[in-house]
Amino acid sequence: MRCSIDLDRRGKHEGCVQLNHSNNRHAYGVIPLPIGVIAGDTGPTVLLTAGNHGDEYEGIVILQRLFHDLDPDQVRGRIIFMPSLNLPAVREYQRTSPLDGANMNRVFGDPALSGPTREIAGFVEETLIPQADFAIDLHSGGKICEFSPCGFIYGIGDKERLQNKIRAAHHFGARYTAVVEGSQGSFSAAGERAGIVMLSAELGGGRIQRENIEIGYTGTANTLAGWGLLNHPPQDTKTTFLRSGFAGSSVMSPVAGAFEPLTSVGQAVKTGEAVGRIHSLDALDQPPVTVCVESAGIVLGQRAQAHVLRGDFLLHLGEEVEESQLLEPVS
Ligand SMILES: [Zn+2]
Structure with missing residues (x-):
């Protein structure tokens, strides 16, 4: 997959990552996945993604807003944005890809799998994650489910990384943060394998609710501040941790x-x-x-x-x- 912009260049740039897809529409068709970067002074790299599931538009709204609101002179380090990660699914407002039926959050880390969804996941895991120190992947319940707006972390990894995830969840500052064991093929699992600090969120669902957008927007910005990416310190926010997956949950x-x-x-x-x-x-x-x-x-x-x-x-x-x-x- 080819990225049309130089992610190492200072400033604010947007372009696309080309997913080649030959179908009845075009023999040499390209699906241009939007990508943006805001790079300022030297500092860590954060990867911000949404649209991993194609019917979860809350994260798309949040990252579109954040990309347009932030300027490189406010940023220390680099923020890479991919707001419509599984664009084929996003375009159809479907959880899974219309091209191969795959659920993007189950196809990370398995080289035996193939198809367009796996190709995008492979680009994230092999090209973007190795450049990142931190990542936030924004989700919601999509069309089917409404979540109490919450952060989401994997309760695994060494103590230091776990502490870093807990700190990030507090900075995200949703009322609750779900702590899960997770699934092997997810974006978060790919982040764990690479040893980066990874946070997800579930920002409502069913329909876009303004208060959930605000929680996600201020939460993402405050987490960036907590990681030292912005030119101001983070607000002192707190979350309550919830464990799921027990009998009857x-x-x-x-x-x-x-x-x-x-x-x-x-x-x-x-x-x-x-x-x-x-x-x-x-x-x-x-x-x-x-x-x-x-x-x-x-x-x-x-x-x-x-x-x-x-x-x-x-x-x-x-x-x-x-x-x-x-x-x-x-x-
Ligand atoms: Zn999702």
Whole structure:
């Protein structure tokens, strides 16, 4: 893949990374993935990305704004922007790529895979990450899910890197930060393999909400300040860490129908509490099925679409975890 701009040149530049794709539209077709760089005085390199999943536009809005708002004379070091990472999916407003059906956040690090989505992930992992000290990959729940706006870190790696991720999550400053084990094929896993400090975020979903854009924008800018990239110190912000993946933390629909949520994201629920009702779509003699949670927790994410099939995701819960516990070795 060819990048049209010199990422080492000082100043503010934008261009594209060319993804060659031959199809019915053009035998020698090129999909130009937007890329920008703002480089000032000597300092670290940060990679800012969004559009890893093509229906998560919050991060695109945030990075477009940030690229246009920042000037090189405010920057110490270099910020590389790729706001529509999986552009083929972004153009179609789809989570996965229309070109090969791949979920970009599952194709990092596996050279046995091929296709356009893998090619973009390979460019990020082999060309951009080796130049970076830090990275932020902005996500949201897309069309299907709404997250309580939160930071997202992998609770793995050596103690120093983990501490750096915890510090970055505080600077990002969302009310909550989810701490997960993660999946091997993700961008974050690629960052872990390279030893860079990597932060993700889930900035709502369902529809773009102004307050989530503000959380993501100020959070990204403050994290940049915390990493020494801006010519001012960071604000002293705090987050609460939530762990997910415990028994009962994922709630699925027991039947098909119309999902009526009884909770909002960010809300605390008790064990046994009713969190939703599923109504029949085609019969009046079927009473609604009430869905209750098996564990207490904070509603981290909730289905944004009403239509559900049996087994569809309804809710994700997180449970509060002390910062000191995050640094304890996993037994
Ligand atoms: Zn995503």
